[in-house]
Amino acid sequence: MAHEARLGWLLAFAFACVAPNFLSVSMRDVALYMLLYIVVAQSFRMITLTGDWSLGHVVTMGVGAYASALLVKKLGFSVWIAMPSAALVGALIAYILSFPLFRLKGNYFLIGSFAAGEAIRLTWFKYRDPFGGPTGILRIPAPELTVPGLGTLDFSDWSLFYYLALGFTVLCLWLMWRLERSRIGLTLNAIHWRDLLAESVGVDVRRYKTLAFVIASFFAAFAGAMFSHYLGSANPNQFGLAVMLYVLVWVIVGGTRTFAGPVIGTVLLTALSEILRVVGVDEYRPAIYGIILILTILFLPQGLESLPGRVRDWCARRKGVVPAA
Amino acid sequence: MLDLILQTCVNALYASSYTALMAVGLVLIFGVMGIINFAHGELLMVGAYVVFFLYATFGWPFPLAVAGSIVIVALIGVLMERALFKPMRGNPLGGLIMSVGALFILQVATVDIAGLGLAKNIPPAYDGSVALFGIETLTLPRQRLIVMVAATAGLVLLWLFLTRTKLGWALRACAQDPEAAALQGISLDRTALIAMVIGAAFAGGAGALLAPIVQVTPYMGHAYVVTAFIVIIVGGVGSLEGAVVASVIFTFFDTFVTTFIDGSTAAILGLLLMLVVLVVKPTGLFGSAEKA
Numbered sequence: 001m002a003h004e005a006r007l008g009w010l011l012a013f014a015f016a017c018v019a020p021n022f023l024s025v026s027m028r029d030v031a032l033y034m035l036l037y038i039v040v041a042q043s044f045r046m047i048t049l050t051g052d053w054s055l056g057h058v059v060t061m062g063v064g065a066y067a068s069a070l071l072v073k074k075l076g077f078s079v080w081i082a083m084p085s086a087a088l089v090g091a092l093i094a095y096i097l098s099f100p101l102f103r104l105k106g107n108y109f110l111i112g113s114f115a116a117g118e119a120i121r122l123t124w125f126k127y128r129d130p131f132g133g134p135t136g137i138l139r140i141p142a143p144e145l146t147v148p149g150l151g152t153l154d155f156s157d158w159s160l161f162y163y164l165a166l167g168f169t170v171l172c173l174w175l176m177w178r179l180e181r182s183r184i185g186l187t188l189n190a191i192h193w194r195d196l197l198a199e200s201v202g203v204d205v206r207r208y209k210t211l212a213f214v215i216a217s218f219f220a221a222f223a224g225a226m227f228s229h230y231l232g233s234a235n236p237n238q239f240g241l242a243v244m245l246y247v248l249v250w251v252i253v254g255g256t257r258t259f260a261g262p263v264i265g266t267v268l269l270t271a272l273s274e275i276l277r278v279v280g281v282d283e284y285r286p287a288i289y290g291i292i293l294i295l296t297i298l299f300l301p302q303g304l305e306s307l308p309g310r311v312r313d314w315c316a317r318r319k320g321v322v323p324a325a
Numbered sequence: 326m327l328d329l330i331l332q333t334c335v336n337a338l339y340a341s342s343y344t345a346l347m348a349v350g351l352v353l354i355f356g357v358m359g360i361i362n363f364a365h366g367e368l369l370m371v372g373a374y375v376v377f378f379l380y381a382t383f384g385w386p387f388p389l390a391v392a393g394s395i396v397i398v399a400l401i402g403v404l405m406e407r408a409l410f411k412p413m414r415g416n417p418l419g420g421l422i423m424s425v426g427a428l429f430i431l432q433v434a435t436v437d438i439a440g441l442g443l444a445k446n447i448p449p450a451y452d453g454s455v456a457l458f459g460i461e462t463l464t465l466p467r468q469r470l471i472v473m474v475a476a477t478a479g480l481v482l483l484w485l486f487l488t489r490t491k492l493g494w495a496l497r498a499c500a501q502d503p504e505a506a507a508l509q510g511i512s513l514d515r516t517a518l519i520a521m522v523i524g525a526a527f528a529g530g531a532g533a534l535l536a537p538i539v540q541v542t543p544y545m546g547h548a549y550v551v552t553a554f555i556v557i558i559v560g561g562v563g564s565l566e567g568a569v570v571a572s573v574i575f576t577f578f579d580t581f582v583t584t585f586i587d588g589s590t591a592a593i594l595g596l597l598l599m600l601v602v603l604v605v606k607p608t609g610l611f612g613s614a615e616k617a
Contacts, residue, residue, distance in 0.1 A: 107562070126590070294427075
């Protein structure tokens with residue numbers, strides 16, 4: 001099983017490495033969104049590990065996008081420094097928000113996080129200076145890198161940015177994977193299943209929840225910063241409720257139980273969106289997402305990642321039944 | 326200045342009437358089923374579109390169109406409860422995710438049937454304004470007066486139903502303690518269905534009444550559902566009286582800030598107000614501890 005999984009990740013990585021060679025121009029954007037949204041979806045899962053569902057995660061991503069753009073354009077930061085700084089800004093804002101939000105649980109946390117996110121988003125809408133109001137921030141520069149002997153690498157070139165994003169995504173996934181296997185990740189898991197028991201053996205539940213929330217926000221904000229430098233713009237509508245609900249759909253359809261779930265969900269459903277666009281039924285996408293979401297919850301509550309296991313169980317049961325009969 | 330303040334009060338009362346319809350429906354659904362219905366704004370939107378078709382396109386009389394819209398949206402509520410929420414009993418997060426699915430489907434279905442295009446402008450069914458309390462400068466358009474009267478009538482009817490009928494008692498019992506209610510022989514499935522029908526009918530009715538006043542678009546539900554969320558949190562999720570009182574408090578706050586500062590400030594402050602209430606008293610102003 002572990003071998004199969006490792007093989008799967010390696011194949012996916014190899015495929016991602018060669019993908020630019022046969023992608024059409026319109027699919028290039030999709031491939032890049034996919035890479036960055038994998039990070040967002042995976043970090044979203046980190047919050048759900050503790051049993052809480054945040055509806056402010058895409059806004060956190062927006063915080064990274066805005067922060068990075070403003071650091072570069074208003075304060076003259078280098079893009080390479082602005083992006084990690086923006087991720088820290090996202091983490092800091094998450095830390096501040098954690099004080100009111102983690103007084104809440106379950107449905108209350110969900111609505112609270114949604115409200116906090118909307119308040120931030122409305123602030124971008126309202127203040128033209130510095131956030132640019134509804135049009136947002138335009139002409140955000142792409143990163144550049146001067147390598148001695150190679151000259152200047154300009155990342156506004158798509159394939160260069162693609163490999164940058166690929167490296168970023170792989171690094172983020174690896175870090176989140178390590179984190180989940182660490183003591184922290186195991187504690188989060190304990191909190192999810194038995195929060196009172198964890199508390200009674202001396203785990204500071206609130207502190208660990210905050211930690212997961214802040215780390216997840218760091219990754220989401222970093223991905224958001226990458227977005228803004230790729231697209232060259234950031235506006236409030238890119239980070240609205242619709243996008244948040246899409247991320248929710250990806251994560252739930254993929255499955256939150258294992259690490260692979262959100263990645264599978266994001267890749268398959270983003271690919272499906274692209275197919276729908278090519279076929280020309282783009283306007284039905286939300287409804288198709290809705291139907292997939294409902295069918296998943298009804299028939300495959302653990303998500304797509306549980307499908308192989310279920311099929312294997314089913315086969316084993318059949319094999320077991322046949323000799324008996 | 327006094328005129329302006331009085332006029333703002335009247336506007337706030339008008340806004341609180343339809344806000345209360347939305348919030349009470351959400352609270353009823355949450356109370357009985359434990360589900361936060363994210364698609365509640367879309368039910369309002371569908372209600373508005375039904376009036377657009379029946380009244381503005383087919384020329385039905387306005388009250389009949391409103392009645393038709395209430396019936397259709399209530400039927401959608403029945404469908405949602407039976408197909409989506411019933412399999413999710415005891416799983417609040419599952420129910421919420423189901424309602425997100427319903428939200429997407431209702432939006433796309435509306436775009437498909439009615440077309441995206443420009444916002445639908447529906448001519449008012451009742452022209453002119455009435456002067457209130459004999460003050461000539463204090464006016465309310467007749468169409469808005471209808472919204473207030475109809476919403477108040479709906480809320481009073483609901484209150485009578487909940488306090489005077491056996492079925493109403495059963496509903497309140499389920500909201501307080503589903504298990505104890507089931508032990509008394511109350512069918513949870515039936516009360517859940519009734520709660521969903523009432524909630525959907527209220528949302529559809531609100532949308533239908535507002536259709537000639539506001540801009541009707543497939544995405545109009547968002548703003549109303551956000552307001553309703555704020556109201557039920559401030560009032561205490563699961564408290565009907567709280568929802569009504571919080572509707573009045575919140576819309577007064579919102580209308581005054583909108584009138585004297587501006588709309589986006591009002592929206593931001595409203596959300597912050599809700600966060601403060603969540604922190605200071607997570608059960609809301611009227612909520613009981615065990616509902617949290």
